[in-house]
Amino acid sequence: MQADKRLIVALDVNDMNKVCEIVEALGEWVAFYKVGMELYYSVGVTVINYLKSMGKEVFLDLKLHDIPNTVAHAAGILTGLGVSMLTLHTGGGPAMMRAAAMAVAEKAAELGIPRPKLIGVTVLTSINENEWTALGHKTPVADQVVHLAKLAQGAGMDGVVASPREAALIRRACGDNLLVVTPGIRPVGANQDDQNRIATPAAALAAGATHLVIGRPITAAPNIAEAARKVIREMAESGLKF
Numbered sequence: 167m168q169a170d171k172r173l174i175v176a177l178d179v180n181d182m183n184k185v186c187e188i189v190e191a192l193g194e195w196v197a198f199y200k201v202g203m204e205l206y207y208s209v210g211v212t213v214i215n216y217l218k219s220m221g222k223e224v225f226l227d228l229k230l231h232d233i234p235n236t237v238a239h240a241a242g243i244l245t246g247l248g249v250s251m252l253t254l255h256t257g258g259g260p261a262m263m264r265a266a267a268m269a270v271a272e273k274a275a276e277l278g279i280p281r282p283k284l285i286g287v288t289v290l291t292s293i294n295e296n297e298w299t300a301l302g303h304k305t306p307v308a309d310q311v312v313h314l315a316k317l318a319q320g321a322g323m324d325g326v327v328a329s330p331r332e333a334a335l336i337r338r339a340c341g342d343n344l345l346v347v348t349p350g351i352r353p354v355g356a357n358q359d360d361q362n363r364i365a366t367p368a369a370a371l372a373a374g375a376t377h378l379v380i381g382r383p384i385t386a387a388p389n390i391a392e393a394a395r396k397v398i399r400e401m402a403e404s405g406l407k408f
């Protein structure tokens with residue numbers, strides 16, 4: 167059985183025992199894991215080395231956001247960990263994104279390793295229109311997401327993080343070459359939790375998402391393996407391969 171690498175399971179836990187429990191429960195079904203702030207700040211590179219030793223790919227979602235010099239140096243260092251994807255906030259601006267892209271390419275070439283894909287976070291999937299307006303924005307969330315995706319593409323990002331609700335608009339504006347990584351995935355009947363701009367796995371793929379990031383609907387389910395298999399079945403049945 168070959169795992170569908172469009173599924174990225176978010177390991178939002180804070181200790182290695184829990185990580186091992188999830189990875190062992192999912193076995194060969196899942197080949198790609200997301201390590202975010204909670205886990206990375208808890209256990210550091212131990213989890214990256216563990217996942218790689220298990221033959222898994224790593225999406226390191228630390229959402230770098232600072233001045234160009236700082237982000238470029240951080241991204242260069244993280245490149246050395248041998249992860250497949252890294253995130254930064256598009257809100258840091260085009261100069262920041264370009265500096266990060268250059269640093270990542272240089273570090274990967276220096277080490278002779280594949281360059282991690284750089285993914286720009288647009289507008290967090292937890293933000294709804296009310297919160298967006300309260301933040302002082304005058305245009306709809308979706309317009310801003312598309313605007314940021316275009317900026318990210320122009321600044322050398324390989325992809326963006328956006329909600330599945332904007333995936334089709336991004337595809338239309340940016341074409342087929344940009345990765346569209348979508349959290350905010352909720353299978354039918356799953357808790358919404360703190361996510362607001364959500365869609366089902368099949369709807370996200372139909373809208374043009376290249377990767378689905380799913381955490382709690384799988385990792386907090388009473389039967390983790392069964393929850394993942396249901397998602398994988400839905401993805402397979404959607405018949406879409408972007």
Ligand SMILES: O=c1ccn([C@@H]2O[C@H](COP(=O)(O)O)[C@@H](O)[C@H]2O)c(=O)[nH]1
Binds near residue numbers: 200289290292327
């Ligand atoms: O806009 C964003 C960016 C990142 N995330 C991350 O994705 C997962 C989603 O987890 P669920 O449990 O499926 O809600 C989580 O690690 C977030 O940090 C996001 O949700 N939205």
